[in-house]
Amino acid sequence: MSFRTIEWRDDTVIMIDQTRLPGAEIYNTYSDFQSIAEAIKGMIIRGAPAIGVAAAMGVALGSRSIIADTHESFFRQLDNICEVLGRTRPTAVNLFWAIERMKRVAEKNRGGTLDTIRDALKKEAIRIEKEDLTICKNIGKWGATLIPEGATVLTHCNAGGLATAGYGTALGVIRAAHEAGKKIQVFADETRPWLQGARLTAWELMKEGIPTTLIADNMAGFFMSRGEITCCVVGADRIAANGDTANKIGTYSVAVLAKENNIPFYVAAPVSTLDLTLADGSKIPIEERPYSEVTHIKGIAIAPAGIRVRNPSFDVTPARYITAIITENGIVKGDYRSGLRKISGT
Amino acid sequence: MSFRTIEWRDDTVIMIDQTRLPGAEIYNTYSDFQSIAEAIKGMIIRGAPAIGVAAAMGVALGSRSIIADTHESFFRQLDNICEVLGRTRPTAVNLFWAIERMKRVAEKNRGGTLDTIRDALKKEAIRIEKEDLTICKNIGKWGATLIPEGATVLTHCNAGGLATAGYGTALGVIRAAHEAGKKIQVFADETRPWLQGARLTAWELMKEGIPTTLIADNMAGFFMSRGEITCCVVGADRIAANGDTANKIGTYSVAVLAKENNIPFYVAAPVSTLDLTLADGSKIPIEERPYSEVTHIKGIAIAPAGIRVRNPSFDVTPARYITAIITENGIVKGDYRSGLRKISGT
Numbered sequence: 262m263s264f265r266t267i268e269w270r271d272d273t274v275i276m277i278d279q280t281r282l283p284g285a286e287i288y289n290t291y292s293d294f295q296s297i298a299e300a301i302k303g304m305i306i307r308g309a310p311a312i313g314v315a316a317a318m319g320v321a322l323g324s325r326s327i328i329a330d331t332h333e334s335f336f337r338q339l340d341n342i343c344e345v346l347g348r349t350r351p352t353a354v355n356l357f358w359a360i361e362r363m364k365r366v367a368e369k370n371r372g373g374t375l376d377t378i379r380d381a382l383k384k385e386a387i388r389i390e391k392e393d394l395t396i397c398k399n400i401g402k403w404g405a406t407l408i409p410e411g412a413t414v415l416t417h418c419n420a421g422g423l424a425t426a427g428y429g430t431a432l433g434v435i436r437a438a439h440e441a442g443k444k445i446q447v448f449a450d451e452t453r454p455w456l457q458g459a460r461l462t463a464w465e466l467m468k469e470g471i472p473t474t475l476i477a478d479n480m481a482g483f484f485m486s487r488g489e490i491t492c493c494v495v496g497a498d499r500i501a502a503n504g505d506t507a508n509k510i511g512t513y514s515v516a517v518l519a520k521e522n523n524i525p526f527y528v529a530a531p532v533s534t535l536d537l538t539l540a541d542g543s544k545i546p547i548e549e550r551p552y553s554e555v556t557h558i559k560g561i562a563i564a565p566a567g568i569r570v571r572n573p574s575f576d577v578t579p580a581r582y583i584t585a586i587i588t589e590n591g592i593v594k595g596d597y598r599s600g601l602r603k604i605s606g607t
Numbered sequence: 608m609s610f611r612t613i614e615w616r617d618d619t620v621i622m623i624d625q626t627r628l629p630g631a632e633i634y635n636t637y638s639d640f641q642s643i644a645e646a647i648k649g650m651i652i653r654g655a656p657a658i659g660v661a662a663a664m665g666v667a668l669g670s671r672s673i674i675a676d677t678h679e680s681f682f683r684q685l686d687n688i689c690e691v692l693g694r695t696r697p698t699a700v701n702l703f704w705a706i707e708r709m710k711r712v713a714e715k716n717r718g719g720t721l722d723t724i725r726d727a728l729k730k731e732a733i734r735i736e737k738e739d740l741t742i743c744k745n746i747g748k749w750g751a752t753l754i755p756e757g758a759t760v761l762t763h764c765n766a767g768g769l770a771t772a773g774y775g776t777a778l779g780v781i782r783a784a785h786e787a788g789k790k791i792q793v794f795a796d797e798t799r800p801w802l803q804g805a806r807l808t809a810w811e812l813m814k815e816g817i818p819t820t821l822i823a824d825n826m827a828g829f830f831m832s833r834g835e836i837t838c839c840v841v842g843a844d845r846i847a848a849n850g851d852t853a854n855k856i857g858t859y860s861v862a863v864l865a866k867e868n869n870i871p872f873y874v875a876a877p878v879s880t881l882d883l884t885l886a887d888g889s890k891i892p893i894e895e896r897p898y899s900e901v902t903h904i905k906g907i908a909i910a911p912a913g914i915r916v917r918n919p920s921f922d923v924t925p926a927r928y929i930t931a932i933i934t935e936n937g938i939v940k941g942d943y944r945s946g947l948r949k950i951s952g953t
Binding site for chain 1: 822825828860867905914922
């Protein structure tokens with residue numbers, strides 16, 4: 262890949278600024294956990310797996326700035342760091358999964374010196390990042406088997422290299438099919454209000470040389486009804502035990518339209534996106550983001566001042582609309598409740 | 608209403624510039640038919656009934672500039688004017704309906720002097736405008752009976768006063784329900800790429816004091832699935848004999864989502880929107896508009912340069928998704944083929 266989403270370098274964290282793409286390719290350097298929390302909240306970095314990596318690196322970075330005489334004090338402060346990072350975004354479960362994993366590593370190393378713990382945390386954060394790339398490649402490998410030669414694949418939002426440590430989940434499937442030599446093309450929904458499709462997916466796929474057509478969100482149904490879409494692949498922010506999937510707002514609509522037009526609808530996500538503690542999707546918290554994302558684009562007003570706005574950032578697609586869930590461990594279809602439990606190894 | 612969409616004044620045509628709303632309320636004055644054709648093409652004026660009125664006024668205005676020694680020469684030049692105006696936008700049938708009506712009036716007055724014909728054309732254009740307002744009020748009267756007390760009504764695009772000579776079709780229904788004292792509120796889809804919902808519907812309804820919430824197009828399904836939408840009302844650009852309805856891109860998606868969530872989906876349109884010469888919607892021409900509507904907003908790029916774009920401006924909603932079609936002559940349900948024929952008086 263010709264860009265790097267997030268990286269640990271010289272005890273700082275470097276991220277590509279996703280609020281500035283595609284106009285400018287700018288890398289920001291972060292040296293404290295508070296600014297990483299702000300970066301997650303402000304969507305400098307976004308995408309469920311990528312914010313998991315960012316949170317892990319935030320914990321590791323935060324641990325280095327803790328001044329403590331005792332282990333108790335260190336762990337109390339570490340808990341606080343985890344809490345701040347956990348409050349950034351509510352929907353994607355990978356954030357909480359990564360923070361919990363970091364906490365467990367700290368706990369495991371409680372017997373060592375504070376610097377041993379700090380070092381273990383840094384190694385773990387880097388490991389989460391490296392693992393994520395391998396996971397995405399495996400998701401791609403499994404998913405590519407579902408993409409027919411000559412397919413036109415519709416995707417929503419950006420579940421690409423930018424949403425992960427690299428390669429991507431939904432775009433990982435597309436990349437793997439492309440790398441396998443299948444002649445495919447992509448239709449990318451622009452994904453209002455934040456325009457992840459127009460700004461990020463279009464940019465990533467152009468760099469990759471995969472033929473891509475940008476459309477407005479409300480055009481997806483038109484192209485489906487005309488027989489121009491072979492299948493849909495999207496990412497996920499949280500998947501409940503029964504397969505109900507929270508993902509970027511608009512995913513539910515794409516899934517309903519796909520079902521109505523007999524088009525397969527696939528979700529591609531790492532096992533860390535599963536939240537088997539939730540029986541179904543109704544309990545997944547849905548973040549509502551600022552009004553200005555809808556009323557303004559790049560600071561320019563596109564609606565009358567004072568208009569009321571709703572801006573839910575995610576929706577939940579009931580499992581019955583999902584043809585299959587593609588994970589790094591394989592593809593789950595049919596009975597998601599048992600299939601997801603099995604594939605997660607729990 | 609506190610604005611005027613289009614008006615014949617002192618042998619010029621005045622239109623509110625819909626490309627500038629809601630930021631600026633600017634009225635343009637047109638004194639030749641070519642600039643009216645450009646205004647229709649450039650969406651200074653838009654909305655099926657409104658472009659019908661604009662085309663009629665364009666014919667009347669054009670007839671005044673014809674220099675002709677003979678009736679034959681006059682009618683040849685008039686045909687040319689009609690052709691130029693007819694080539695502006697392909698989907699809305701009201702454009703062709705209005706032009707045909709103007710041609711018939713000219714033909715009927717062929718026995719008179721050229722100035723008699725010119726005068727008849729001017730009177731007819733003004734009559735079309737006045738009639739449209741009455742028609743919209745009748746659509747509103749019928750449609751309001753379908754809107755329950757306390758309803759939250761979803762609308763897509765702008766089928767309002769700005770899309771007609773005033774009052775509106777879909778927004779006419781909403782206005783009439785509001786005027787009847789029903790406590791209703793509106794969810795307005797922003798309607799990418801041209802943002803008719805964010806720019807025009809939000810503006811119109813705020814002026815009217817009807818509580819309105821702006822959402823991105825891909826949020827409509829979310830609110831439907833949450834039980835927050837009572838019914839949907841949209842306009843139409845062309846309705847085939849079987850009830851299949853062409854309307855702004857995204858209408859089909861709203862209709863499919865409404866059906867999936869058991870929410871009534873209504874189309875509100877004048878009889879002039881019926882095209883009973885088409886057996887079904889498959890033959891309705893769908894305009895594709897410039898790429899820049901998708902890649903740029905107010906001149907600012909929101910996608911990488913060189914990305915491929917598709918920009919169909921309309922889609923066709925099959926009749927099976929439409930709960931009822933509301934016209935000025937009454938409401939058609941069930942067997943659209945016979946119902947539409949009957950209501951059109953043919």
